[in-house]
Amino acid sequence: MTNIKEIKNDLLKDSYYEIDHSSGFKIFVYPKENFSSSYAVFGTKYGSIDTCFKVEGNEKFTEVPEGIAHFLEHKLFESEELDAFARYAKTGASANAYTSFDKTCYLFSCTGNFEDSLEILLDFVSNPYFTEQTVQKEQGIIGQEIRMYEDEPGWESLFVLLRAMYHEHPVRIDIAGTVESISHITADLLYECYNTFYNPANMALAVAGNVTVEQVLKIADKMLKPKESKKIERKFCKEPATVVEKTAMKNLSVAMPIFAIGFKEDVKTPLRTLKESMESNILLDIIAGPTSSLYEEMLNDNLINTTFDTEYFEGYGYSAHIFNGESTDYEKVRERINQEITKLMETGVDEESFQRIKKKHYGSLIMDFDSIDSISNSLISAYFNGEGIFDQLKLLESITVEDVNRRLKEAFNIENSSMSVIKNKEGK
Amino acid sequence: MNNIAYTEISKSVRILCVNTDKFKTNCIKVDFYLPIGEYFPAQNVLASYMGHTSKKYSTVKAFNSKVEGMYDACFDTTVSTVGEKVRIRFSMEILDDKFSIDGNSISQEAVDFLVEILSNPNATENGFDEELTTREIRFTLENIEAMKNDKRAYAVSRLRQLMCKDEPYGIDNEKLEEGVRNLDGKQLLDAYKDMLKTATVVITACGSVDSEMLKDKFEAFAEKIENRNPAELETVFVTKADEIRYFKEEMDVNQAKLVIGLRAGMKDSNDDYFAYRVMTDIFGGGPYSRLFLNVREKMSLCYYCGARLIREKGIILIQSGIEEENYEKALSEILNQLDIMKKGEFTDEDFNSSIIALCDAFKGVEDSPVAVCNFYSSQEFDEKIISGEEFAKKIGAVTREQVIECAKRVSVDTVYLLKGEENND
Structure with missing residues (x-):
């Protein structure tokens, strides 16, 4: 039995459909009037932090090599016959995939042949095919992807910071793993991860744009077969409130030192x-x-210069407020930020600033609903977090300056903060 | 099909307005096109300066509060080159009026803001503020220097400089930095006056922005500029490379970055453009392309290997990240694939995959206000402005033979490798 529920938002004058498909999969369809393109994402709640897990009923936790979720993402595109890219080449869709800390998503966008492309997406993600030879071939390609990231100081700066903040939590490991860790990946291990995380209870499909519920269901009915849903237990590792080190440095060739200052929430x-x-x-x-x-x-x-920005970074078992930028005097920047936080803790946030920022967030929340890729990806993340994508608009109204002051006190502790610095080797 | 209004409000001041109610965001871009010339360093600082301060909103806080107060309008100023034209861009993305809480028109406020900062910079008749000029020079220098952080972009900029050494396109960043360093407030004011007087101005808007309001406000803006005398905008197209030049440079990098510059053989930006677009795509576009399938998938040499056509200059850039020891292997396979293109030995499947993917992409180009503005403003110097749908049709009409003819006109100009340092400790 397939159940369809329409979810409306009066302000946006938009609505989407939440579907409990007979196969056990959750499906979201967000039609956009007058759009030519469609965007589909098929995702699983499985990312780089899931290195230690067990299926309910099993006794022991399984530990897998770092980077395996991302490796699996690459390998799913292959099949015994035509690989997924070769199949998409016939429909004209532009396809891709990504792995983050907590999810893996397969996606495509297109203007024509939507149904054929959706069929390809649901088919290749549902039918894994790995051999030792194809695993080996991929080690070369992913090895170069890892090497590419090693040359990106912004990316490195985040991971140096995460390793300075977290003792145990797997958020400290690189999403793609290391050249060494991926060398331990085998076809059997890939099947084990696939069979654990790629099942209806842990996945969702979201489509937005020039589509109808009927179109999506037609293909879903054909391609999505009922499959045993598994309850996965993730190891919620004991992470101390304190950080590993206050300052962590790494040498890379950069024009000016790049810093990231993170406040770890307990x-x-x-x-x-x-x-x-x-x-x-x-x-x-x-x-x-x-x-x-x-x-x-x-x-x-x-x-600082105009590259300075801030980011709230959170997921399963981790939460940090991060300040990024470029500076020759990064210690002074840290001092100033600490002073400002201390001051705000004493005086509280003023109502005027709060209202101005709230108005800004109102605007940016609405503007996000113009982009079908942002809508589809948000539908998936919100669902994995047990939320709906209109919830933020409703919640924003209810947030008060007292809430923000409370949050400041609960989430910031200057003692539990770290800074990463990426800079040139001495003498360069 | 969207409703497009196109008007030339005065000499070389044009407005293109795409009216549609399908978005929740409106987008407005004001572009000033000038030749790459003596003011280039000053233009870089000017864009930064005018993006952070104006007479009315002189502090960063006042300026940003004004922008933020328009419901998180995204405001940005950038300088880039389009062929051998400099483009100084002032762009805004704003929430549609229908979401305004107090009922005021956000789009009108945004247009007023744009006209205000363009008409009244933070300056006196003697020049731009010296203290702020010093600050903006610092931002600009740090921004140019920061290119070294992105090793892929840095390698491309080095190739561009080496390959087009004797053309305005080959921008020398060291010279640019020197020029920026020596600027003062008086020179910035001169560059500002020159921009108003000699630029070709293109205003592009998309969404529900009232096109009459836009026209009236910018007409009033243009009328105030005295002695407008738009400069000629030309780009030199070198159609053939005489011989291949090789360069290797060292930097503290983990992975070597290979960039190859080709002369497409185009005489101008409209010369067989659609066939060249398809040819470059079969060669190194999507995951169905010759470079992806062979250099990455078959040989496992890299994670990325692709080619793109720079239409406005008639060159093709190939980029890949490899281990240094695989340099000869990767280079020879890339050139081998180029040869296959020239001999017409690519398959019908290669050809069809590219046509269908490109057509599909262009048909969807009008699904975001920013993409709409970019798509239409990029056609400002073309023979005729066409829609995404028409664009797709022209791609679809390209034949295999035309692709082979284009490939035959391509010549390899410069091969550049950015590699790790010897004695890497």
Whole structure:
């Protein structure tokens, strides 16, 4: 039995359909009037942090090599006959996939032949095919992908920071693993991960754009077969509140030192609520956003340049507020940010700044609904977090300055912060 | 099909307005096109300066608060080159008026803001503010220098400089930095006046922005500029490379970056453009392309290997990240694939995959306000402005023979490798 529920938003004048498909899969369809293209994402709640897990009923936890979720993503495109890219080449769709800390998503966008392309997507993700030879071939390609990231200072700066903040949590490992770790991946291990994480209870399909529910169901009915849903247990590792080190350096050739300062939150439960993440984002804008006094002062004092930005970084078992930028005097930047946070903890956030930032977030939330890729990807992430994509708009109204002040006190502890610095080798 | 209004409001000041109510965002871009010349360093600083301060909104906080107050309008100023034209761009993405909480028109406020900062920079009759000029020079220098952080982009910029050494296109970043370093507020004011007087101005808008309002406000803006005298905008097209030049440079990199510059053989940006677009795509476009299938999939030499056509200059760039020891192997396979293109030995499947993928992509180009603005503004100097649908039709009409003819006109000009340092410790 397939159940369809329409979810509307009066402000946006948009609606989408949440479908419990007879196969056990969750499907979302978000039609966009007058759009020519469609965008589909088929995702599983399985990312780089899932290195230790067990299926309910099993006794022992299984540990797998770092980078295996990403490796699996690459390998799923292959099949015994035509690989997925060769099949998409006949429909004209533009296809891709990505692996993050907590999910793996396969996607395509197209204007024509939507149904054929959706069939390809559902087919190749549902039918794994790995051999030792194809696994070996991929080790060369992914090895070069890892090497490419090693030359990207912004990326390196995030991971140096994560390793400085986290003792145990697997968020500290690189999404693609290392050249060494992926050398231990075998076809059997790939099948084991696939069979654990690629099942209806752990996956969802989201489509937005020039599509109808009927079109999507026609293909879903044909391609998605009922499959045993598995309950997966993730190891929620004991992560101390403290950081590993206050400052971590790495040498790479850069024009100017690149820093990332992270405030680690001592999380008692695996996930933050949606409201808490929204409060965090508002807070970051208040502390050091483009209209904050701190931002202007640091610009005028030659401490930062216009690359400076902030990010709220969170997922299963981790949460941190991060400040990124370029500076020759990064220690001074850290000092200024710490001072500002201490000051705000004492005085509280002022109502005027709060209202201005809230209005900004109202605008950016709505603008996100113009992009069918953003809508589809958000439908998947929101679902994996137990939320709906209209929830933020409703919640924003209810957030008060007291909420933000509370969040500041619970999430920031200067003692539990780290800084990563990427800079040139001495003498360069 | 969208409703497109195109008007020339005065000499070389044009407005292109794509009216549609399908978006929740409106997008407005004001582009000033100038030749690459003596003002180039100053133009780089000018864009940064005008993006952070104006007479009315002089501090960063006041300026950004104004922008943020328009419901998180995304405002940006950039300088880039389009062929051998400099483009100084002021762009805004704003929330559609229908979501305004107080009922005020956000689009009108945004257009007023654009006209205000363009008309009244933070300057006196003697020049731009010296202190702020110093700050903006710092931002600009750090921005140019920061290109070294992105090794792939840095390798491309080095190739461009080496390959087009004797053409304005071959921008020398060191010279640019020197020029920027020596600027003062007076020179910035001169560059600003020159921009208003000599640029070709193109305003592109998409969404529900009232095209009459836009026209009236920019007409008033243009009328105030005295002695407008738009400069000629030309790009030199070198149609053939005499011999292949090889360069290797060292940097502290983990993975070597290979960039190859080809002369496409185009005489101008319209010369067989659609056939060249298809040819470059079969050669190194999507995952169905010759380079992806052979250099990456068959030989496992890299994660990325692709080619793109720079239409406005008639060159093709190939990029790949490889282990240095695989340099000869990768280079020879890339050139082998180019040869296959020239001999017409690519398959019908290669050809069809490319046509269908390109047509599909162009048909969807009008599904975001920013993409709409970019798509139409990129055609400003073409013979005729056409829609995404028409674009796809022209791609679909390209024949196999035309592709082979284009490939035959391609010549390899420069091969550049950025590799790790010897004695890497």
